[in-house]
Amino acid sequence: YNAIAKGDICFNDISYTYYGSDKPVVKHLSLDIKQGEKLALLGRTGCGKSTLLQLLTRSWDPQQGSISIDGVPLPTWSEPALRNAITVVSQRVDLFNGSLRENLILAKPDATDEQFVEVLAKVGLSSLLDDNGLDTWLGDGGRHISGGERRRIGIARALLHDAPILLLDEPTEGLDRRTEQQILTLLLEFAKDKTVLFITHRLVGLGSMDQICLMDEGEIIEYGQHQQL
Numbered sequence: 001y002n003a004i005a006k007g008d009i010c011f012n013d014i015s016y017t018y019y020g021s022d023k024p025v026v027k028h029l030s031l032d033i034k035q036g037e038k039l040a041l042l043g044r045t046g047c048g049k050s051t052l053l054q055l056l057t058r059s060w061d062p063q064q065g066s067i068s069i070d071g072v073p074l075p076t077w078s079e080p081a082l083r084n085a086i087t088v089v090s091q092r093v094d095l096f097n098g099s100l101r102e103n104l105i106l107a108k109p110d111a112t113d114e115q116f117v118e119v120l121a122k123v124g125l126s127s128l129l130d131d132n133g134l135d136t137w138l139g140d141g142g143r144h145i146s147g148g149e150r151r152r153i154g155i156a157r158a159l160l161h162d163a164p165i166l167l168l169d170e171p172t173e174g175l176d177r178r179t180e181q182q183i184l185t186l187l188l189e190f191a192k193d194k195t196v197l198f199i200t201h202r203l204v205g206l207g208s209m210d211q212i213c214l215m216d217e218g219e220i221i222e223y224g225q226h227q228q229l
């Protein structure tokens with residue numbers, strides 16, 4: 001299946017146990033996220049939140065149950081189509097030794113320099129262009145990149161990739177409050193029409209979510225709107 005995804009997500013009674021473990025980390029979990037809907041996922045450390053995202057991106061397949069996008073089971077999706085359907089922004093943004101352009105281009109191989117410059121302005125990174133434009137060197141021996149700048153590069157990549165599904169795995173972990181607020185505002189504005197699954201330990205941004213789920217030991221134990229919880 002090689003279509004352009006719309007962004008309906010369905011986890012149907014899935015269970016997952018890591019190889020070599022005897023304890024499932026996800027247990028009979030069902031969750032529906034409709035196209036354009038925003039869902040926050042909260043829960044203690046180790047309860048299985050990131051694992052759930054990895055199952056959706058097919059890093060692993062559940063031993064039981066099925067996951068589908070737009071009603072089509074994940075194993076039926078071609079790998080490139082699935083990659084185009086989903087963007088992940090996590091607390092880790094991997095930069096490699098290379099130019100600024102090289103660090104962005106994987107997100108959108110056909111992007112023009114103008115598009116890179118535009119997106120850098122949007123995420124507040126225009127100053128990175130001061131040294132040597134898009135040829136500014138990042139990584140070893142290159143320009144020093146702060147934690148906040150690194151995160152903004154991750155967001156620039158997400159904006160370029162422009163997929164219908166946005167998975168946020170604690171995207172502002174370790175940032176100061178002001179930067180956190182700025183980055184979340186930027187991400188949520190960008191994601192207005194997208195399907196969002198937002199993993200967080202904090203309260204910032206929950207007001208923009210349609211649903212809030214509480215996960216514990218591999219299960220969804222509570223489900224509701226911001227005001228109810």
Ligand code: ATP
Pocket residue numbers: 018019021025043044045046047048049050051052
């Ligand atoms: P946090 O809030 O700390 O990020 P989480 O809810 O995202 O936690 P997961 O990363 O999904 O939790 O991990 C769930 C459980 O699975 C943990 O007990 C963890 O040790 C285990 N686990 C995670 N990744 C692997 C792996 N690759 N191999 C084996 N066990 C793993």
Ligand code: MG
Pocket residue numbers: 049050051169
């Ligand atoms: Mg996690």
